[in-house]
Amino acid sequence: MEKLAQTAAYVEYFGQFISEQFTEDIAELIRNRYPSDQKRLFDDVLATFVLHHPEHGHAVVLPIISIIIDGTLVYDKDKPPFASFISLFCPNEENEYSEQWALACGEILRILTHYNRPIYKVEQQQGEHDSTRNGDHATTSSAADHGSSHPSSVNSERRLSRPLSPWITDILLAAPLGIKSDYFRWYVLVLTWNDLKI
Numbered sequence: 001m002e003k004l005a006q007t008a009a010y011v012e013y014f015g016q017f018i019s020e021q022f023t024e025d026i027a028e029l030i031r032n033r034y035p036s037d038q039k040r041l042f043d044d045v046l047a048t049f050v051l052h053h054p055e056h057g058h059a060v061v062l063p064i065i066s067i068i069i070d071g072t073l074v075y076d077k078d079k080p081p082f083a084s085f086i087s088l089f090c091p092n093e094e095n096e097y098s099e100q101w102a103l104a105c106g107e108i109l110r111i112l113t114h115y116n117r118p119i120y121k122v123e124q125q126q127g128e129h130d131s132t133r134n135g136d137h138a139t140t141s142s143a144a145d146h147g148s149s150h151p152s153s154v155n156s157e158r159r160l161s162r163p164l165s166p167w168i169t170d171i172l173l174a175a176p177l178g179i180k181s182d183y184f185r186w187y188v189l190v191l192t193w194n195d196l197k198i
Contacts, residue, residue: 003041010045011052018056027063034064035073036080047084050104057107065115068163075163077170085167089175105179106186109171113187116164 017025033042050057064081067073077086089105172180 003044006041007044007048010041011049014045014049015053018053022056023059026059027066030060030063030081031067031072034067034081039080039083043080043084046081047088050085050108051088051101052104054100054104054107057104057111061108061111062115065112065164068167069115069119075166077166082167082170086170086174089171089179102179102182105175106182109168109179109183110186112164112168112171113190116162116168119161119163120158 014026029042030046033040046060050060064073068075075082077083085108088108172183175183
């Protein structure tokens with residue numbers, strides 16, 4: 001109970017600083033505190049803040065997304081800040097199917113889905129000698145990438161990465177059926193709308 005009271009107090013305190021500078025301030029806080037393996041009150045405050053202020057979900061979630069995409073923070077569902085956000089989707093007596101809770105859950109999923117873009121990471125392979133020895137790597141490198149079939153000293157391999165997909169998946173696994181249904185209904189509508197615009 002003491003931790004819940006502390007979390008609520010900090011969320012209320014954060015709420016007093018919502019202004020034009022809030023987005024920059026919260027982004028700086030997040031950049032300075034992650035990565036970290038230590039579970040802290042700050043992690044729960046972030047998730048609870050989004051629950052109480054879903055209209056400011058972007059301000060909190062986007063800085064986390066940015067440090068995942070740039071490689072500063074590696075996704076792990078059991079580590080900060082992800083565990084706090086995933087636990088937000090687990091219904092309890094206080095938030096079970098409340099309108100505010102559903103709104104916050106939907107906002108987080110929409111943000112993650114919107115920024116779940118494919119990212120190609122270029123991995124450097126060894127030279128001609130190693131690529132001959134490791135045939136699996138040699139076959140993944142296309143001649144079109146190099147402009148010719150001549151061997152080069154270093155081969156590049158493009159690997160497709162979607163760093164936010166595991167976060168979305170783990171959230172949906174933790175969420176009740178109602179949230180899952182709402183999400184997939186919304187997702188199908190988005191895909192349909194995108195097809196209509198083409």
